[in-house]
Each structure stands twice: as structure tokens, then as C-alpha cells.
Amino acid sequence: MKPATDTIRVLIRRGDAHSGRICVYRAPRRENQTVLDVVTWIQRELAPDLAYRFSCRVGMCGTCAMMVGGAPRWTCRTHVKTVLRRGQLELAPLRSLPIIKDLACDMSEFFAKWRRAEGRFHSSPERSGRAQPPVKILPSTPARREADAAIECINCAVCYSACDVVAWNRDYLGPAALNRAWSLQNDARDSAHARRLRAVSAGGGCQHCHSQHSCESFCPVGLSPARSIAGLKRALARGALGIRPHSPPHA
Amino acid sequence: MRHSETDILIIGGGGAGLFAALHAHAANPKLRIALAVKGLLGKCGCTRMVQGGYNAALGGGDSVELHFRDTIEGGKWLPHQELAWRLCETAPLRVRQLENEYGCFFDRNHDGTLHQKPFAGQRFDRTVHKGDLTGIEIMNRLMEQARELPMQIFEEHRALALLPARDGGRLCGALLVDMRGGEMHCVRAAATLLATGGGPTMYRYHTPSGDKSMDGLAMALRLGLGLRDMEMVQFHPTGLLAGADTRMTGTVLEEGLRGAGGHILNGDGRRFLLDHDAAGERATRDIVSRAMFAEMRAGRAAPNGGVWLTMRHLGADSVRRQFPGMVKRCADCGFDLAAGQVEVAPTAHYFMGGVVVDAGGASEMPGLFVAGEDTGGVHGANRLGGNGVANSTVFGGIAGESMAKYVASEFGAGGCAAPPAPQPGLAEAEAEHAAEPFSLPRGNVHALREKLQETMWRDAGVLRDAPGLRSAMAQLAQQKDELRRTGVGGGRAFNPAWHDWLNLRSLLDVSEAIAAAALARENSRGAHFREDFPGDGGLRNSHFTVCRQTGQNENSVEVTQIPVAFTILQPPDNPAPPA
Numbered sequence: 001m002k003p004a005t006d007t008i009r010v011l012i013r014r015g016d017a018h019s020g021r022i023c024v025y026r027a028p029r030r031e032n033q034t035v036l037d038v039v040t041w042i043q044r045e046l047a048p049d050l051a052y053r054f055s056c057r058v059g060m061c062g063t064c065a066m067m068v069g070g071a072p073r074w075t076c077r078t079h080v081k082t083v084l085r086r087g088q089l090e091l092a093p094l095r096s097l098p099i100i101k102d103l104a105c106d107m108s109e110f111f112a113k114w115r116r117a118e119g120r121f122h123s124s125p126e127r128s129g130r131a132q133p134p135v136k137i138l139p140s141t142p143a144r145r146e147a148d149a150a151i152e153c154i155n156c157a158v159c160y161s162a163c164d165v166v167a168w169n170r171d172y173l174g175p176a177a178l179n180r181a182w183s184l185q186n187d188a189r190d191s192a193h194a195r196r197l198r199a200v201s202a203g204g205g206c207q208h209c210h211s212q213h214s215c216e217s218f219c220p221v222g223l224s225p226a227r228s229i230a231g232l233k234r235a236l237a238r239g240a241l242g243i244r245p246h247s248p249p250h251a
Numbered sequence: 252m253r254h255s256e257t258d259i260l261i262i263g264g265g266g267a268g269l270f271a272a273l274h275a276h277a278a279n280p281k282l283r284i285a286l287a288v289k290g291l292l293g294k295c296g297c298t299r300m301v302q303g304g305y306n307a308a309l310g311g312g313d314s315v316e317l318h319f320r321d322t323i324e325g326g327k328w329l330p331h332q333e334l335a336w337r338l339c340e341t342a343p344l345r346v347r348q349l350e351n352e353y354g355c356f357f358d359r360n361h362d363g364t365l366h367q368k369p370f371a372g373q374r375f376d377r378t379v380h381k382g383d384l385t386g387i388e389i390m391n392r393l394m395e396q397a398r399e400l401p402m403q404i405f406e407e408h409r410a411l412a413l414l415p416a417r418d419g420g421r422l423c424g425a426l427l428v429d430m431r432g433g434e435m436h437c438v439r440a441a442a443t444l445l446a447t448g449g450g451p452t453m454y455r456y457h458t459p460s461g462d463k464s465m466d467g468l469a470m471a472l473r474l475g476l477g478l479r480d481m482e483m484v485q486f487h488p489t490g491l492l493a494g495a496d497t498r499m500t501g502t503v504l505e506e507g508l509r510g511a512g513g514h515i516l517n518g519d520g521r522r523f524l525l526d527h528d529a530a531g532e533r534a535t536r537d538i539v540s541r542a543m544f545a546e547m548r549a550g551r552a553a554p555n556g557g558v559w560l561t562m563r564h565l566g567a568d569s570v571r572r573q574f575p576g577m578v579k580r581c582a583d584c585g586f587d588l589a590a591g592q593v594e595v596a597p598t599a600h601y602f603m604g605g606v607v608v609d610a611g612g613a614s615e616m617p618g619l620f621v622a623g624e625d626t627g628g629v630h631g632a633n634r635l636g637g638n639g640v641a642n643s644t645v646f647g648g649i650a651g652e653s654m655a656k657y658v659a660s661e662f663g664a665g666g667c668a669a670p671p672a673p674q675p676g677l678a679e680a681e682a683e684h685a686a687e688p689f690s691l692p693r694g695n696v697h698a699l700r701e702k703l704q705e706t707m708w709r710d711a712g713v714l715r716d717a718p719g720l721r722s723a724m725a726q727l728a729q730q731k732d733e734l735r736r737t738g739v740g741g742g743r744a745f746n747p748a749w750h751d752w753l754n755l756r757s758l759l760d761v762s763e764a765i766a767a768a769a770l771a772r773e774n775s776r777g778a779h780f781r782e783d784f785p786g787d788g789g790l791r792n793s794h795f796t797v798c799r800q801t802g803q804n805e806n807s808v809e810v811t812q813i814p815v816a817f818t819i820l821q822p823p824d825n826p827a828p829p830a
Contacts, residue, residue, distance in 0.1 A: 028496075030494060030495065030496065030497075031494065031585065032493045032494050032497060032584055032585040032586070033496075033497065034497070034498065034499065034583075034584060036498050037496055037497050037498055037499075040496070040498060041496050043747055043748075044697045048693075048739060048740055048741055048746070048747070048748030049740065049741030049742065049745075049746040049747070049748055049749075050747065051745035051746070051747065052747070053290070053291075054461050054498065055290055055294060055295040055296070055299075055460040055461055055462050056299065056300050056460045056461075057460070057461060057498040057499055057502055058300070058499065058502045058580060059580065059583075060299055060300050060384065060386065060387055061290075061294045061295060061299055061300075061460065062294060063290065063291055063294050063295065076498060076499070077580065077583040077584070078583070079583060079584060079585055081585075100431055100745060101431070101744060101745040102745070104431075104745060107291060111292075111398065114395070114398075115395075115398060115399070119395060120354070120395035120396060120398075120399060121353060121354020121392060121395065121396075123351055123352050123353075123354070127351055128351050128352050129347075129351065130344050130347050130348045130351065130352070131344075131347070132347065132351060133309075133347065133364070133365075134346075134347060134350035134351060134357070134364075134365055135350075135351075135363075136359075136362065136363030136364055137359055137363050138359070138361070138362075138363045139358070139359045139360075139361065139363075140361075144359075147356060148356075151356060151381075151388070152382070152384060152387065152388075153391070154387060155293075155294065155391065184354075187354070187356060189350075189351070189354070189356075190354065
């Protein structure tokens with residue numbers, strides 16, 4: 001093991017929703033080190049009650065995201081060398097979500113919007129039987145490809161925090177919820193396409209997206225919520241023009 | 252202390268907990284359900300981390316019988332056959348339910364039917380999957396459905412103790428702590444489900460998520476319940492070693508890397524697995540793990556104490572194409588899996604042992620149900636890849652239905668107006684006990700946890716013998732003492748140091764049971780290998796261990812051995828064990 005040769009200066013926004021302060025720590029610099037490793041080291045050695053969240057450690061749970069140098073990132077897969085500026089790291093809780101304590105945010109509003117966007121599968125009565133084999137869906141169909149392109153979201157809220165529209169308009173559903181809605185609109189098994197289209201076009205819906213594409217620039221797993229939102233807008237326009245209003249655009 | 256009441260309390264929000272909630276509600280929508288989860292709903296725990304997939308015999312030549320035979324043989328004849336049968340029989344139903352009702356969108360064949368991939372130790376390609384991120388798909392879809400239920404959800408609430416009635420005749424709920432605010436919360440319930448998941452994180456290298464500390468089994472032990480197969484800890488051979496103070500250390504590099512022809516080299520750069528098994532790197536997980544451990548112990552190790560995994564002889568571009576996720580994950584942490592070599596070590600992955608239950612998920616204590624990795628008996632001495640998520644979802648759903656039935660039969664179909672009261676003063680005493688570290692001089696909890704991990708790794712891990720296990724038990728007793736003298740600073744609100752302390756308390760209790768059961772089993776089966784008893788002890792003479800905590804003092808775990816009932820399948824005749 002290589003000994004730590006130097007240190008990193010780490011600035012962390014600590015406190016709750018009402019009052020916060022910037023605390024400065026020094027942590028050892030190591031060859032293989034993620035931002036999560038630095039936070040962990042500080043909590044273990046210097047600030048035992050530093051609140052932060054993580055679970056899986058490998059980019060699957062989406063709970064360790066925070067602002068790193070002003071940008072939202074998953075910390076378990078962000079190598080320190082890619083974000084260190086002049087030997088310094090600045091950490092803060094995710095933007096646009098209420099702070100619980102230190103680096104931990106309240107995610108309730110994020111998931112409430114997921115629900116508001118009808119981000120849940122609705123089975124159709126004739127297909128919901130546990131005895132029936134799953135519906136045959138060719139992997140090559142455009143709708144399945146479209147659904148797949150949006151489906152591997154880890155709900156880390158990085159896109160939500162990156163989105164300026166969310167920051168300006170707290171009623172806006174945000175990129176993650178709309179991305180999930182688009183995945184479901186392309187799911188031929190789902191029976192709530194019309195209802196979902198209404199949900200994503202109501203107040204705070206997809207029309208608010210300004211196509212700034214911060215969501216896709218920051219998405220750690222390479223999804224493009226902006227593209228999904230564009231799909232929803234197209235589907236709405238088709239509906240307004242009376243073209244196949246209730247079916248997925250590529251089905 | 253906050254007090255509340257419910258018909259059904261579910262502790263755990265993974266595959267087992269969420270399935271239980273959905274099924275209990277479907278069975279009787281009038282029942283009040285409360286669910287406590289240690290992290291965020293749907294986002295913590297290990298179901299989410301499933302990479303491989305879900306074993307289900309969906310026809311086309313496969314059958315429940317074949318899946319069952321693979322499970323029993325894989326488990327080295329120790330599984331509880333009725334539980335294993337229930338698993339294999341119900342798995343196809345669950346897969347269809349996940350697809351048709353909850354919206355999981357599993358990968359398809361070219362003809363549109365579900366794709367099933369081959370997995371080690373199975374006669375048939377039966378593993379349903381969504382790429383190599385199956386767990387995310389299952390948990391996201393379950394979370395979406397569960398959030399629609401009229402259910403109380405207590406996120407970031409940790410369970411501290413199970414609360415029995417005064418006469419011990421039934422369970423009456425649990426004591427929780429709201430990790431955010433630090434407030435104690437006593438929940439009285441007509442039926443309680445323990446579904447916290449296992450997660451053997453008491454080993455130096457381990458794969459489960461950071462929130463895992465075997466709280467469920469620790470609470471069950473303290474309640475005096477019998478826990479079976481506690482010596483059975485599954486190690487995965489290729490856990491990443493990333494150096495000191497790295498969270499990614501211990502996480503799994505997928506099995507397919509060895510399958511595709513990856514080489515494992517010792518510190519001198521020599522392949523050594525062919526000395527142990529003709530299959531070399533492609534031998535089963537347990538054989539590869541043991542050979543790696545022996546090599547590391549003999550000092551032929553790489554710089555961090557592990558061995559090397561290298562793929563470069565297969566061509567870097569081809570490795571990048573075949574394993575994009577693994578290559579990217581390694582690159583994010585500074586390693587080149589495709590063209591370089593990565594240091595690995597065996598890593599504690601899954602816990603086969605757990606609470607003794609019947610095929611409906613009921614424990615020996617009325618009112619307490621258990622599902623998922625907190626139960627023992629489904630997998631015996633070894634779990635097949637793809638049977639883990641099947642176990643949690645199959646038995647979570649079954650337990651949900653069992654609880655609904657239990658509440659109706661005990662209290663009436665409308666639910667329970669006033670759940671029975673736990674033993675008076677018990678919740679208060681447990682709350683005080685959990686808060687003890689705040690009144691002790693502050694110490695280094697993390698250093699103590701590292702000590703535990705070292706003890707278990709060296710003396711109760713991949714290779715075991717009697718002197719090592721006795722030494723482990725002595726060290727564990729000392730570490731328990733040390734924890735009782737170690738305090739934490741700060742307040743109760745969202746204080747990770749306090750939860751590190753509570754995690755360690757759980758891990759120490761369960762570690763004692765592991766060491767005791769491992770010492771009692773004087774033969775080698777599946778994940779359990781005794782260097783002083785390498786034979787399997789005779790398959791027809793199979794026994795399983797049951798641990799019970801009998802007091803609060805050291806060496807307080809009693810182990811009994813009970814013959815396995817071969818109710819469905821008989822083991823082949825085999826020669827007597829070596830004398």
C-alpha cells in the first residue's frame with residue numbers, strides 16, 4: 001500500500017435547513033480514492049456525527065449523490081482526481097431538495113413527483129394474471145428500445161438537482177419523473193398511457209422543460225431525460241393534432 | 252418515546268419486505284400496515300444490488316423438479332426440503348407477477364419471450380434478468396407499487412429490539428429509532444415481519460450494502476429464537492481490493508470474468524488454481540475462494556494482500572465489449588480491468604443461515620414472521636446464483652399472506668383494534684441500552700470494527716479449524732467487552748457514529764453464533780470448510796446446526812445438531828467419511 005503523500009482540503013456545508021456553516025477538514029490523499037471515501041474518512045476520523053448517505057458503494061442505489069464543487073454527482077463512483085481543484089474539494093447537499101442534516105437531503109418531494117407523473121406501471125386486467133406468461137415483446141421493436149433507453153434510472157436525483165427549471169419552479173415534475181413516464185409510455189403492456197399523458201401535461205408538466213440538457217450532462221448512468229421529455233412533448237402535440245393520441249409513438 | 256399501533260409491522264424494505272406489504276394488503280385491504288426501513292425505501296439493502304438475475308423454471312424442458320434438485324445438490328443436502336420446494340414451485344409465479352402486475356421489464360429473446368441465461372451449478376438456462384442490473388429493475392418497480400399502498404412508511408428507521416409479551420407467548424411489535432431525529436418509537440403490532448436481510452459485513456472484505464449489519468438476526472438471537480445453518484457464509488472469489496479506506500473494496504467483480512477465461516495470478520505472477528482443480532479459474536466459487544485464501548495466507552500475495560485478476564490476454568477491446576459495466580466501474584476507481592490487472596480477494600457475500608421458519612414464514616414465536624435472508628434453511632450449505640432474489644420475493648409474498656391470515660384468525664377480519672401489549676418496561680430498557688454509548692467516554696468504534704473484521708476473516712472465514720475458531724470466540728468476547736466501554740460523541744440526530752456502534756453490537760452477537768456453529772460442525776459442506784475435518788461427514792448422515800443464545804455472558808450460544816429430513820429427495824449412497 002502506498003502511504004498517503006499529501007492531503008486534500010475539504011470544505012463541507014454542515015447544518016440543517018435553517019442554518020449552515022462551511023467546515024474545513026484535511027484528509028489524506030490516496031491513489032485510488034472516491035469522493036465517498038473522503039467523506040467516510042472525515043466522518044470516521046474527524047467528524048463522527050457528519051450526516052451523509054450511501055448504501056451500495058457501486059453506483060446501483062443512487063443514495064450518495066451530493067454537490068461536488070458546485071455540480072451534482074454520485075460520490076461512490078467519482079474519483080477524487082477528476083474533481084479536485086487546487087487540492088481542494090467543496091461538498092454540499094444536493095441542490096433543490098430540503099436539507100435534513102449536513103449532506104443528507106429529504107427525497108420525499110422527488111418521489112412525490114415521480115408518483116404525480118404516474119411513474120408506475122398499470123397492468124391491464126386481461127394481462128395481469130399470475131398464470132399467464134409475460135407478454136411477447138420483440139426486443140427489436142422501436143418502442144421496446146425507447147423504453148429500454150430510459151429504464152435504467154437509479155433515482156439518485158442528480159438530474160433533478162442539475163435542472164435549473166426545477167430550481168426556478170418548484171412545481172415542475174423534473175427530469176427523472178418525466179423520464180420514467182416516457183419509459184412507461186413506450187411499454188406496450190401498460191394500460192394507463194392516456195392518463196399518464198394528462199398527468200405529465202398538467203401544471204408543472206413537461207412543457208416547462210427549456211431543453212437546457214443539464215439532466216443528460218450530469219446523469220451518472222448516461223440516460224437522457226431531455227430526450228425522454230422531448231418524446232412526451234411530441235406525443236402531446238400528436239394528441240393535440242388528433243393523431244393516434246393514446247398509443248406510444250412507435251408502437 | 253413515541254408510541255403507535257398497527258396490524259402488521261414490516262421491518263425491512265427490500266424484496267421480502269415490499270412483497271410482504273403488497274401481498275398482505277391484497278389479502279386484506281382493511282389491515283393497517285407499517286413498514287420500517289433502515290435507509291430510503293427501495294434504495295438500500297441488497298435486493299437492489301442483484302446483478303445476475305432470478306431463477307425460475309418457466310418450461311421449455313425445465314421443471315420445478317430440476318430446479319429443486321439443483322438447489323438441494325448445490326446446498327450439499329442441507330436445505331430444508333419443504334422450503335426449497337416452495338421456493339422452486341413459487342418462483343415462476345413471482346416472475347410472472349413481477350412482469351404482468353408490477354411492470355418489471357425483463358430482457359427478451361428474439362421471439363419476444365423472456366430470456367433466461369445460464370448460471371453456475373444449474374442444469375438449465377433459467378435465470379431471468381434485466382441486463383446485469385436486475386435488482387434495480389425489481390426494486391424500482393416494487394417501490395413504485397409500494398408507494399401507492401395506504402401504508403405508513405418509516406424511512407431511515409432502524410429496529411433496535413423485538414418486543415415479546417410478558418409471558419413470552421407472542422410477539423407484540425418492535426422498538427425502532429428514527430435515525431434522522433433520534434427519537435425512539437415503540438410500535439405495537441398484531442403481527443411483525445422480520446425482513447432486514449442478512450449481509451455478513453463482519454468480514455474484512457464483504458459485498459453487501461453499507462447499511463447491512465445483521466440487525467435482524469441479532470434481534471432474533473437476543474429474543475432467544477433458534478437460528479439454523481449459522482456457519483454457512485458464502486464467499487465470492489473476486490472482490491475488488493482498492494486499497495486502504497476505500498468503500499469499493501470488497502465489492503464484486505462479476506463471475507463472468509472467470510467464466511470468460513480470466514486468469515488469477517499470485518503475487519509472483521503465477522497461475523495457481525490449476526494446482527487445486529482441473530477447472531482452474533472456472534472451478535466453483537467455494538473452491539476458488541479457498542485456493543485464493545490459502546495463497547494469500549502463505550504470503551504469495553499482491554501489494555494489498557490479495558491476488559491478481561487479469562483479462563488482458565483475452566484482448567483489451569474484447570474485454571471492454573464483453574464487460575462494459577465492470578470495466579467502467581473499475582476505471583471510475585482508477586483501475587484498468589481490460590488491459591491491466593486488478594487486485595482481488597474472496598469477499599463475504601451472502602448469509603445462508605437464519606431464523607428457523609415453516610413454509611409459511613412463521614417463526615416459533617406466534618406473531619413473528621420472518622422472510623428473505625433473515626431465514627435459514629432454503630439454501631442449506633450454499634446458495635445458487637439467482638436463488639437469492641427468488642428467496643426474498645417468494646417468501647416475502649408468502650409471509651404477507653400468512654400475516655393477514657394470522658391477524659384475521661387471532662383478532663378478526665377487521666384487524667386488531669388494540670394489539671397486545673409488550674412486556675412492560677421492555678421498550679424503555681432497550682431504548683436505554685441502545686443509548687448507552689452516549690454516556691461512555693468516546694472511543695474509536697471504527698477501529699473496533701476493523702478488529703472484528705480481522706478476527707472473522709482470519710479465524711472464522713474461508714478456511715477454518717478448531718484452534719482458530721476457539722481463538723475467534725475468545726477475541727469476540729473481548730471485543731464485546733470493549734464495545735461496552737466505547738462511547739460515541741455528538742447528538743442523537745442523524746449521527747452515523749451512533750449507528751456504527753449499534754451496527755457493531757449486532758455484528759458481534761451474530762459473529763459469536765457463526766463461530767459457535769462453525770466449531771460444532773466437524774465436517775466440510777459447501778461454504779463451510781474445516782481444515783481439520785475436510786470430509787463431508789456422509790450425506791445420508793446430514794445434520795443442520797441450530798444456535799440459541801442462552802444468556803448475556805460470553806460463550807452464551809448453545810448449538811444443537813438436528814438430522815436433515817429428506818422428505819422429497821434422498822441423497823445418493825456415499826462412502827463413509829475419512830476417519
